[in-house]
Amino acid sequence: MFELDFILGHMNYWLFTVLMMIGLYNVVAKGNLIKKVVGLNLFQAAVFMFYISIGKVTGGTAPIFPTDMKIDPDVVYSNPLPHVLILTAIVVGIATTSLALALIVRIREEFDTIEEDEILEIETEMVRKENQACGDVMGGAT
Amino acid sequence: MVELLVDLTLFFMLVTTAIAITYSRHLFGVVMMAGVFSLLSAMLLVSLDAVDVAFTEAAVGAGISSVLMLSTLTLTARIEKPSTRSPLIPLLVVTATGAAIIYGTLDMPSFGDPNSPAQLGAAAQYLANSPADMHIPNVVTVVLASYRGFDTLGEAAVVFTAGVGVLLLLSGLRRRRRRGDTDEKETS
Numbered sequence: 263m264f265e266l267d268f269i270l271g272h273m274n275y276w277l278f279t280v281l282m283m284i285g286l287y288n289v290v291a292k293g294n295l296i297k298k299v300v301g302l303n304l305f306q307a308a309v310f311m312f313y314i315s316i317g318k319v320t321g322g323t324a325p326i327f328p329t330d331m332k333i334d335p336d337v338v339y340s341n342p343l344p345h346v347l348i349l350t351a352i353v354v355g356i357a358t359t360s361l362a363l364a365l366i367v368r369i370r371e372e373f374d375t376i377e378e379d380e381i382l383e384i385e386t387e388m389v390r391k392e393n394q395a396c397g398d399v400m401g402g403a404t
Numbered sequence: 405m406v407e408l409l410v411d412l413t414l415f416f417m418l419v420t421t422a423i424a425i426t427y428s429r430h431l432f433g434v435v436m437m438a439g440v441f442s443l444l445s446a447m448l449l450v451s452l453d454a455v456d457v458a459f460t461e462a463a464v465g466a467g468i469s470s471v472l473m474l475s476t477l478t479l480t481a482r483i484e485k486p487s488t489r490s491p492l493i494p495l496l497v498v499t500a501t502g503a504a505i506i507y508g509t510l511d512m513p514s515f516g517d518p519n520s521p522a523q524l525g526a527a528a529q530y531l532a533n534s535p536a537d538m539h540i541p542n543v544v545t546v547v548l549a550s551y552r553g554f555d556t557l558g559e560a561a562v563v564f565t566a567g568v569g570v571l572l573l574l575s576g577l578r579r580r581r582r583r584g585d586t587d588e589k590e591t592s
Contacts, residue, residue, distance in 0.1 A: 270408075271514025276506055277415050284432045286420040291494035294484040296431050296476060300438050304422055307445045307465065319523060320516030324453045325543040331535055338518070341452035342543040343527040346552060348457050349544070352561045356464050356472075357566035363476040366574040370480040372419040380525050 274315050281308035293378040295366045299359060306355050310348045317341030407451060414448045429484040435473040442466040458546045 283307060288301025318340050325342040327333050366376055373381050421441045428434050442465030449458035513520030534546045548556055 268514070270507055271517070274515050275412070275512060278580060279502055279509070281415075281418060281422060282505070283498045284419070284426060286501060287494055287498045288426055290497055291487070291489070291491050292426075292484070293487045293489070294431070294481075296423075296433060296473065296480065297484055298426060300434055303438060303465070303469065304425065304441060305406040305537040307442065307461070310457070310461070311445055311448055312453070314449060314457060315515060316450045316512075316520070316522050317439045317454070317527070318452050318516050319518050321516075322516075324455045324533065326455070327535060327543070328539050331539065331541065334533060339531055341523050341527045341541070342530060342547055344522070345454045345457050345544045346547045346555075348454070348483070349460055349548060350555055352457070352460050352464055353559055354562050356468055357563045359469060360472050361566045361569050361573075363472050364570040366476055367479045368573050374463065376480050380485075401494055 275312065278308050278312040278315065282312070295369065295376045295378065296363075299362050299366070302362075303359060306351075307341070310351060313344050313348055313351075317344035411448065411451055414444055414451070418444050418448070429486065431477055431482055431484055432474075434484075435470055435477065438469040438473070439466040442469070456542070 282305050285303070285305030287303045288304065289298050292298055292301065319338055322340040325339040325345070335379040368379065370376050373384055375381060376382075414458040418441060421437050421444065425434050425437045425441070428437065442461055445465070446462040449455075449461060513522075517523075530547050530551060531543060534540070534543050534551075538546045538550060540546050
């Protein structure tokens with residue numbers, strides 16, 4: 263199963279998977295919200311390259327015809343469909359990134375930090391105080 | 405052979421950049437590195453024949469994205485605080501996910517195979533029909549704006565929604581800040 267041809271033919275998928283996983287690691291392991299967004303962008307870019315590499319044809323060229331539209335039938339063109347889909351995905355990606363960054367600005371305004379651990383701490387403290395207040399109102403033991 | 409060499413070189417530069425992003429705690433450097441990553445991936449996309457995508461990636465990934473991140477940095481923090489959690493569980497998750505993805509690629513057609521399912525479906529029809537249908541040389545443009553124009557309309561709707569969301573989140577930022585200033589003055 264693991265002959266040289268197989269490895270050369272599938273190596274690019276594995277290499278892009280490595281890139282994807284570095285991005286995923288940034289999303290999962292880092293506490294800083296901006297670092298998480300950058301990690302998400304890395305993951306995205308790696309997925310784009312993975313997807314584009316499916317459309318590549320050996321010996322092919324970019325899917326653009328000569329301007330006089332005299333098409334040589336011997337010329338092989340790569341698959342244009344993944345390119346179109348990924349063009350859309352890139353633009354949607356920047357839209358989600360900008361939304362995430364706006365959320366980070368609001369979080370910083372509210373909590374005065376963009377570290378996940380500190381936000382969780384503040385939120386736990388808020389919930390504890392709220393519960394305490396509710397307990398006092400209902401006449402619970404202090 | 406030369407192409408393989410170029411691809412591998414670009415790939416190792418990409419991995420180095422990604423690891424540098426992971427280790428650096430100066431967010432300004434991280435954002436710059438992300439821009440470098442986008443430019444390198446644009447180069448790799450050119451070698452994969454996706455010139456339109458490379459163009460967009462260079463403009464959007466290295467341009468607009470960096471500007472947005474830098475403006476976020478000026479409104480928030482510049483330095484990442486060291487994480488207190490152990491990296492063991494994330495490493496485990498990442499390894500498991502990576503292994504699952506690689507297992508999934510094992511029965512995929514090999515790279516550049518002209519007879520793989522992806523080359524035989526709608527794409528072959530687009531390539532064959534677009535010169536007669538549209539008289540536009542660039543097939544990517546034809547598919548984007550004509551054959552799949554509704555996709556692009558949907559994309560515009562997504563971008564519009566995101567823009568409205570950003571405006572709603574950030575509107576009143578200055579107002580709230582000014583109010584906060586007066587509050588502080590009153591209490592002090």
